[in-house]
Amino acid sequence: MFKTSLFLLCAALYFSCKNNGNDVPIPEVEPPQITYDWKDVPVPAAAGSGKKWKLQSLSDDFNYQAEAKNKGPEFLKKWTDFYHNNWSGPGLTIWDRAHSLVADGRLQIPASRVAGTNKVNTGCITSTERVIYPVYIEARAKISNSTLASDVWLLSPDDTQEIDILEAYGSSYSAGAKKDLTWFAERIHISHHVFIRSPFQDYQPTDPGSWYYNGTLWRNDYHRFGVYWKDPLHLEYYIDGKLVRTVSGLETIDPKNFTGGTGLNKAMDIIINVEDQNWRSDQGYTPTDEELANREDHTFNVDWIRIYKPVDLQ
Template sequence: MSLVKALLLQATTTAFLCLICSPTEAADWDAIEVPVSAGDGYTWKLHPVSDDFNYEAPPTDKPAEFTRRWKDSFINPWLGPGKTEFNPGHSYVKDGHLGIHASRKPGTDKVYTGAISSKETFVYPLFVEAKVKLNGLVLASAVWMLSGDSTQEIDIVEAYGSQRPTEGWAAKRLHLSHHVFIRKPFQDYQPTDPGSWYNDGTNWQQDFHRVGVYWRAPWHLEYYVDGKLVRTVSGESRIDPLGYTDGTGLSKPMHLIIDSEDQDWRSDEGITPTDEELADTTKSIMWVDWIRVYQLVKQDAAD
């Protein structure tokens, strides 16, 4: 065999082996369509922050697969509301899921919880969806977005999965909401209409569910549960009726955040986890199967 033929054969064989040994990996959500139409001339472009958590990341010393997307902390030094204390050792990736763990801070009434936040920020038009199993505590299981100055917030998942007999109302509801704030002096607007507490009879802690938000524009939000449109909040009178955004609406770049929280509006009423509940890992972990983020772009820009 000539040298030229030998080299061609070797190159062909190598290319074939690379092809069969390095298949394109499918993301967990590939078979699930985005439930929002992109519209004529546009398409949904997947952002690389999207994460199916198909790798291992211990509570500390997380790998590049995690750290290229996420900080193992909140977006700033704040440690969380109420009795919460965000702790970097309380988030990890295992068996294809992100775990956000809660435990008692020794010798105190505080609760250690995990919190991760995206290194990048995002603006509309944007679709964000997460597949989540709530923790079984009175804590909030949360996937949300927040501007860098903490004045604009979109809640994707905010829910309370405790199965205590006294918590049946909360266990059957997802809080689908947003906030606009003035920080000094502190003022907070969020919708209080009945639709902000979505209820179709499901006990949300019993299984994984998909919850998504289409942030279409500064004055328009759509909420999707398991692919179904369940709530629309549109117009200045529903997004910012008190004018806290000076007429700009939900317009600031926002970080993604995944955490659990012992919120003061509940703990002030005595609704806080017991030591026994926190020690029970069947209750104390919020699980995220995946989170995906799509930006709406012109068709020719995605090619």
């Protein structure tokens, strides 16, 4: 009985799709297409012969809400709202989970005074997955108008290898030190580090090219900052789609042999944060209470971050 009923039901459904003896085509339903903010922005780096770029799921256009004290599942599937270990930050920095949020289509990291101290509360987020070469990573961001550092960077879990995609200091003046800082406001620090943790040793390039300059006051608008980590011995830095720096070869990546000849070969976390760095605050380049009261000036905004891997052409 069940089989007969099932047959009759199927026959009815079949003949219901007929019209005057002609088959009525059943429309194919296209899967919904995700449109990202960067859809019309080409990847400026070359994927290589016989390769194309494939977007990685860790990419984020921040087109959702994540409250400062309750980030929610969409944020937390890609990010944790702290550093990648329990360190609370350099210098006068105190990273605080409530100092990062997603609203108005962007990640926002504000800064404020830790009451009764000279410390500064800021935010730090870390990717839930690591990236490794070959990979292209690019963020569209607006740095804060502050003596604090606005950062997008990569760091290995053992803190021995680092790639700085964006490290910038937006303010042209330090009220605390009463000093003009236009030199920094017009430059973007693009560099890398290799470390030995004990006893601590640190190498990073110090050539003029590690401080990119083209006359722009970077705090005034959003810009794109990218790096192509092609292999352990080759980095390409891109700003607003333009190749502005290439670092290649062991003699440039690790001239002191801290990596034992391997170069930048470890998987790394993506970190986005604001910080009050020692070498700045030691010179008095740290925000005053009056400066910190201007929340807009002391908020680092990231519109999106995208990650691509080169894959074979199909």
